[in-house]
Amino acid sequence: MEIWINPACSKCRSAISLLDAEGADYTVRRYLEDVPTEDEIRDVLDRLGLEPWDITRTQEADAKELGLKAWARDDASRARWIKALAEHPKLIQRPIITADDGTAVVGRSEEAVRDALAR
16 A cells, blocks of 8 residues: 655554554655656556546646636546646645555545555
8 A cells, every 4th residue: 555645744644654553554654755657657547547636736836827717627637637746746636545456536535545454
């Protein structure tokens, strides 16, 4: 299990606390420092069953600067979104937990973290 975190994020700290309390075996990835490649983002999206715009933090300054809210959300635009996430990792929703069964969850709630633990 791997968890992508920003240590400054309270949701990330809560997820780590719950994983620790449950004795989970996991690896921490500080994704702002160890930035995911476009291929890694595609893999996580496949594991999540989501599209890149579903995990994009559109209220971030980078998102506003890029004008993301106006970008098309379709297959033809998918690569553009993934490239933006790789170039601006602050835009990636957090925390993302990749479960041992090959799936992933966005662990913003205790329920989502527990779901990852159960997989």
